Amino acid sequence: MRIAMIGTGYVGLVSGACFADFGHQVTCVDKDVGKIEALRRGEIPIFEPGLDALVASNVKAKRLDFTTDLKAPVAEADAVFIAVGTPSRRGDGHADLTYVYSAAREIAAALSGFTVVVTKSTVPVGTGDEVERLIREANPSAEVVVASNPEFLREGAAIRDFKFPDRIVVGTDDERGRKVLGDVYRPLSLNQAPLMFTARRTAELIKYAANAFLATKITFINEIADLSEKVGADVQQVARGIGLDNRIGAKFLHAGPGFGGSCFPKDTRALVKIAQDHDVQLRIVEAVLGVNDIRKRAMARKVSNAAGGNLRGKTVAVLGLTFKPDTDDMREAPSIPLVTGLLDMGAKVRAHDPVGMEQAKKELPEIEYCADPYECARGADALVIVTEWVQFRALDLARLKAEMAQPVVVDLRNIYRPEDMAAHGFTYESVGRVTT
Known part of the structure; x- marks a missing residue:
């Protein structure tokens, strides 16, 4: 399969390198000339264990390359992944989709033949609908399916997470789109990775719901830690005692100074805003954000x-x-x-x-x-x-x-x-x- 990966940030670079390692032909595209030149020299702009060797081996095998011009890679691609940033919009906490929509317009102009355009960036529910509208508006004759394929990568363990995932979520109702993405992920079938097909909006919500739930687990055990200090209990033993319950699980029950990073704060805020836009109040998630900031x-x-x-x-x-x-x-x-x-x-x-x-x-x-x-x-x-x-x-x-x-x-x-x-x-x- 020929794949164009739009964006060489954390998600785009890890995903592109892993797809190339599966045997696909991958071109990673980025507007940052300096970053592309550095990648061509073998310089990795982020620290992720094993990523430098993975990129180098697939560049050497001519399965992975880098460019600033998306026209040729998109025209030749079976699947085009949008993996650009979606930072919190200044002032209101909504996800800023400027880069996603800009990529969609550029992709539309370069499409040739049947192509699956996939949002891998974390995006609010309904973003796929707008991406499809923009593409069809810019190129009415395009033979395209727009799908959602959220990432679930942990920084520091991203390559293993990509190659041995708990699940692969693909959001599309189009059978041709399902077939293309099934072929993209077929190399993982030996690992028996569950490939879960859903509607596009459902896939978009799964990503936000997963991150909000994990953030909630962290915040819960942090509050239990505060109580443990007051009553003379040991939060580590409490966490082990509840984590051995299969319904709860031990992961993300480590008390500490609060969660941070590129995903949990941004995505929990965005989920609250999505809910508010639809007249739904997510009181638990709102409390998680407040408690974490105070902590x-x-x-x-x-x-x-x-x-x-x-x-x-x-x-x-x-x-x-x-x-x-x-x-x-x-x-x-x-x-x-x-x-x-x-x-x-x-x-x-x-x-x-x-x-x-x-x-x-x-x-x-x-x-x-x-x-x-x-x-x-x-x-x-x-x-x-x-x-x-x-x-x-x-x-x-x-x-x-x-x-x-x-x-x-x-x-x-x-x-x-x-x-x-x-x-x-x-x-x-x-x-x-x-x-x-």
């Missing part, structure tokens, strides 16, 4: 309390800046309101992240960046673990304590055991567990 802002106060209630003139070391491990993504990372709050309290902040510091400097230019955790901890009055990078899970605690001015650790990811930290002489604060 992220409250983490600085948690650090202040652990350090004696006053941070003015003190140095705080922050380990981990990205919203999760194995990515350099800083979008809506909990570290941003945390660091901003610490600075507002008069603290001097030093930080270290294994891969995210270049991105972090754009968001947090006023702090000091350090080469490793021990340099970061040197002279600090408190240390905060914000992102659960594997590099932080086995720190030399004796060395860490020796570097610090005061042995105060606030572990927002619960990666250490309170008894171990107490044995090394730390004042240790975690999330949803007894303070030592």
